[in-house]
Amino acid sequence: MIHQVNKKDLKIGISACLVGEKVRFDRSSKPSNFCINDFGQHVTYQSFCPEVAIGLPIPRPTIRQIKQDDIIKVARPDGTGDVTEALKAYGKKVASMTKHLSGYVFCAKSPSCGMERVKIYNSEGNSLVSNGVGTFAKEIMEANPLLPCEENGRLNDPLIRENFVARVYAYKHWQNLNASGLTKHKLTTFHSQYKYTVMSHDLVAYKNLGRLLARSDMALEDVAQQYILGLMTALKIIATRKKHANTLSHIQGYFSKHLGANERQELCEQINAYRQGLVPLMAPLTLIKHYLLQYPKAYLAQQSYLSPYPDRLRLRYAY
Numbered sequence: 001m002i003h004q005v006n007k008k009d010l011k012i013g014i015s016a017c018l019v020g021e022k023v024r025f026d027r028s029s030k031p032s033n034f035c036i037n038d039f040g041q042h043v044t045y046q047s048f049c050p051e052v053a054i055g056l057p058i059p060r061p062t063i064r065q066i067k068q069d070d071i072i073k074v075a076r077p078d079g080t081g082d083v084t085e086a087l088k089a090y091g092k093k094v095a096s097m098t099k100h101l102s103g104y105v106f107c108a109k110s111p112s113c114g115m116e117r118v119k120i121y122n123s124e125g126n127s128l129v130s131n132g133v134g135t136f137a138k139e140i141m142e143a144n145p146l147l148p149c150e151e152n153g154r155l156n157d158p159l160i161r162e163n164f165v166a167r168v169y170a171y172k173h174w175q176n177l178n179a180s181g182l183t184k185h186k187l188t189t190f191h192s193q194y195k196y197t198v199m200s201h202d203l204v205a206y207k208n209l210g211r212l213l214a215r216s217d218m219a220l221e222d223v224a225q226q227y228i229l230g231l232m233t234a235l236k237i238i239a240t241r242k243k244h245a246n247t248l249s250h251i252q253g254y255f256s257k258h259l260g261a262n263e264r265q266e267l268c269e270q271i272n273a274y275r276q277g278l279v280p281l282m283a284p285l286t287l288i289k290h291y292l293l294q295y296p297k298a299y300l301a302q303q304s305y306l307s308p309y310p311d312r313l314r315l316r317y318a319y
């Protein structure tokens with residue numbers, strides 16, 4: 001199964017303060033309960049504190065992003081102690097050493113680690129906008145646009161949390177596929193396994209990815225590159241209740257010949273109850289998995305949609 005990835009083989013980058021390391025400016029940490037106690041049971045973290053790595057002490061004066069003449073620098077509030085270039089250089093170094101990572105969790109709002117919405121000040125000390133990107137985080141994300149990235153604060157949202165974890169496991173699956181030597185057949189099989197996953201995010205993307213695989217005028221490497229970019233982009237789109245319900249209805253079709261009238265009605269009711277927000281996604285999925293055991297379908301059994309990550313994460317009970 002896709003989600004059966006050994007904990008030691010699933011490596012995730014993370015801001016060091018989120019796993020309890022006391023590396024913040026005031027010698028504190030910012031432990032993320034989900035990252036440490038839930039996700040941490042299934043992954044191995046590789047933690048980085050860019051500010052400490054470039055030689056800043058603990059404790060240390062705070063730093064911020066300051067815009068001056070259209071250039072953003074990271075420095076102390078009074079403009080001294082510019083560490084922009086040091087943070088950029090360290091970001092480049094880490095990015096080049098961490099191609100094996102399958103995801104990254106950044107610490108929100110940090111001028112170094114923030115993934116988005118970082119405050120930018122003017123040289124007078126006034127907050128101008130909150131649309132900056134942490135200087136270290138930017139280097140990591142730009143060097144690897146496929147890498148699933150999220151922030152600790154956003155991971156408190158059940159939909160965003162589920163989306164991030166699903167992307168991590170899909171990306172790890174892709175990394176394993178590549179490591180085993182990619183062939184046209186393996187790529188086609190991979191795509192078929194993600195049919196319902198992609199459908200629940202973006203139906204158009206599934207069709208476009210299928211068309212891409214059918215092209216005979218492109219080298220396998222080029223197809224694979226475009227394919228994984230298209231897939232990871234589609235998976236970023238949040239799978240809504242409506243899209244899930246439509247996907248479940250498609251899956252329901254596989255059992256239409258086997259189910260009796262009562263069983264069919266029960267499954268319809270569960271899907272409708274989910275569509276209306278009365279039960280979580282796990283309810284109709286549990287019924288589908290039950291029918292799959294009774295009426296095995298190899299094509300369906302291999303679908304990542306049914307087991308995108310370990311059930312013990314309980315991510316499909318919350319929405």
Ligand code: SF4
Nearest residue numbers: 016017049107110113
């Ligand atoms: S946010 Fe980043 S730079 Fe700041 S303490 Fe955490 S790991 Fe270090």
